[in-house]
Amino acid sequence: MADEDRISALHDDLLLRILSKIPTKDAVTTMVLSKRWGLVWTMVPKLVYKDTRKEGDKSVWCLLDKSLQLHKAPVLKSLHIQVERQFSDDADVGKCVSYAVDHNVRELALYLPTQPKILLLPSNVYTSKTLVKLTLSCRTLVVDVPSLACLPSLQTLALLNVVYKDENSHVKLLANCPALRHLEVLRNLVDNVTRFIVKVPSLKSFGYFHSQHKTAARSLVLDSPGLRDITLSDPHGEDSIQNMPHLDYAHVIHFVPYPLDDKFLRSFSSVTILCLSLRNVECCSAIKFSRLRQFTLHLCSFDDFMCSLEPLLLFLHNSPILKVLEIKYNVAICSNGVPLSWNKPSSVPGCLLSHLEIFEWEEFGARRQETAFVAYILANTKCLKTARFSPRYNLNEKEKEKMMVLLKSMYRASASSELLRLPN
Structure with a gap:
């Protein structure tokens, strides 16, 4: 029917x-x-x-x-x-959250706009026995942890642009999450914390995002040796990060022209997959990456700062089992691109002779220094399987075709390697 x-x-x-x-x-x-x-x-x-x-x-x-x-x-x-x-004053956030906690909620997420008045979570949130995942996002939500706080089941915590009652509030919160495995922190300039301390033995993944500000003396103190996955955006020179021997993946974003502190990057020396967003690769050229298998380098050009590719070869010398090398040369739309200086080294890195299989360059401009560097990689990489290139955004189609003809004419040590053009 x-x-x-x-x-x-x-x-x-x-x-x-x-x-x-x-x-x-x-x-x-x-x-x-x-x-x-x-x-x-x-x-x-x-x-x-x-x-x-x-x-x-x-x-x-x-x-x-x-x-x-x-x-x-x-x-x-x-x-x-x-x-x-x-929302108006009659919106009772605390009442709704208390209801959820009283009914053994496992996942709680609050994404709220900035309010004229501060918001406080009900105290029972910090003593929930059932919460497994907690997400807080609000610039006027104050994290005020009671003395008897305990979140024994919490595994995932996201603190996004929240405010803390004092310097110790987040420390007290993390110390009472014995099962915490995933932590994401997005900081703002008025969050009331100078040194953000993360000491969580159970932590497996950590994301930390903080916009730099010249007048804000902020730092991160990280001591979680069990970490396997980490993303840090704009870390400061005063950050303190202890060794992470089990690290599998790391993404570090740093746009300040001067090099990062050598001690800072040595904390990532055991990583197997590394992604760096930098203006200069020099800061990582003297560190031994004995387990590194995949490296992605974002070179970012916004001004007239000269970036040298020579330290990249020193980096390759210190990465003996590297299999994948990706270079992403991001140039601002208003910029013609900062020259990349390059001089041929005296010896060939071991990873080129015996391990590197994939080489990729995004935003390739076919300028003299870039071309010389690529020619060196292709001529010395004996195990290369695939080389992929995408042309710079401002090249016309004729220039792009000319670029590919140039690349295909280069000598390749690996006769069976395939050269491809990436779409853009």
Whole structure:
């Protein structure tokens, strides 16, 4: 029959799975379909509330408050609240969060805009026995950790542009997360912390993002030897990072012209995959990377700062088992590109003779120094399987074709290697 209601005939468990995959506001509206639907949505274990500027003036908080009053699920798997506009004083964030914690929530995410008044989390958040994942994002949300804090099940924590009550608040929070494995920190200039200390033995991955500011003396102190994955954006010269012997992947972004401290980068010497975003590669040329298999170098040119490629060969000498070398030469649209200086070395790095298999250069401009460097790599890499190039953005099609003809004419030590042009 055309009007037969087959969905309502489905088992409650299946209906709950369906409703859990749609926004909560849509799940709530199903209560008008029938009395049975009105009961089913109240048992949904995953609640997602989003209020964007595109959705008009109706506040998500009214829906959230009413739906929580009707909600009957004994266990709440997740509560996700994302609001883009400032909300009125009658929006009770603490009440909603307390409800979730009281119902054994496993995942809690708050993405809130900056408010005229500070926001505080209810104290029961810091003593939740069930929280596994916690995400806090709000420039006026203050992390104030009580003395009896304990989050024994928390494995993933994201602190995004939050504020801390004092210098010790984040230390106290991390110290009471014995199972923490993944930590992401996005700092702002008024977060009330000078030295951000991370000492978490259980930590496996760490992301730290902090915009530099000349008037802000900020630093990171990292002592988590179990780390396997780390991303650091704009680390400062005063940062202190202890050795990470089990590190698999590291991405370090640093756009200050002067070299990074040698001691800082030595902390990454055991990594197997390394990605560096720098203006000068000189800072890593004297460090032994005995386990490194893949290296990506982002060379960034925004001004007239000269970048030398010679230290890159010293780097290759210190990376004996490197298999993949990628160079990404990012040039500002307003710039013609800073020259890359280059002189042929006296000896060939061992990784070129016995290990390197993939070589890639993005934004290749075919200028004299670049061409000489590439010719050296191709002529001395005996195990090369693939060489890939993408031309600079400002080259016309004729210049791009000429570039590929030049590359294909170069001698290659590995006769079976393939030379390809990357799309751009």
